[in-house]
Amino acid sequence: MPRPSLEVADVFRAHGAEWRRANAGHIGLGQLKVMSAIESCRTASLGGHVARCQDCAHTLIAYNSCRNRHCPKCQGAAAKQWLAERQAELLPVPYYHVVFTLPAQIADIAYQNKAVIYAILFKAAAETLIRIAADPKHLGAHIALTAVLHTWARRSPIIPTSIS
Numbered sequence: 728m729p730r731p732s733l734e735v736a737d738v739f740r741a742h743g744a745e746w747r748r749a750n751a752g753h754i755g756l757g758q759l760k761v762m763s764a765i766e767s768c769r770t771a772s773l774g775g776h777v778a779r780c781q782d783c784a785h786t787l788i789a790y791n792s793c794r795n796r797h798c799p800k801c802q803g804a805a806a807k808q809w810l811a812e813r814q815a816e817l818l819p820v821p822y823y824h825v826v827f828t829l830p831a832q833i834a835d836i837a838y839q840n841k842a843v844i845y846a847i848l849f850k851a852a853a854e855t856l857i858r859i860a861a862d863p864k865h866l867g868a869h870i871a872l873t874a875v876l877h878t879w880a881r882r883s884p885i886i887p888t889s890i891s
């Protein structure tokens with residue numbers, strides 16, 4: 728697969744340090760780690776290996792990947808595969824995109840208790856959808872759902888926000 732002319736890593740390497748300085752105090756440690764991982768992904772800083780053809784001596788250097796779940800290079804293929812698997816499960820029926828958002832007042836609690844709060848959020852969202860859909864006044868149907876957690880808010884970089 729050909730390399731795109733401009734990657735997220737290129738932007739981070741060119742402007743990441745300046746952006747981090749300008750936004751100091753507003754960036755979470757997790758986000759800094761992601762930026763660092765993306766910046767160093769498939770560069771000499773993560774090490775690598777050299778492959779050499781025994782016949783023609785052609786040499787290929789391959790640097791290690793960061794394997795960060797937010798890295799577009801590392802997770803792009805996994806995301807495409809996940810999406811293809813979900814699409815294969817789709818039934819020929821209408822689908823709806825519904826977003827549940829955590830109230831801002833819960834953000835600090837959620838940040839410190841991710842597993843508990845996310846479990847409650849998923850359970851509450853699923854039960855709400857199933858109950859409302861089952862109501863004959865609404866849909867009157869037994870539904871299924873796929874829930875995905877979006878942990879990075881659009882407005883705030885560290886508040887876990889929603890599932891959809």
Ligand SMILES: [Zn+2]
Nearest residue numbers: 768793798801
């Ligand atoms: Zn990576």
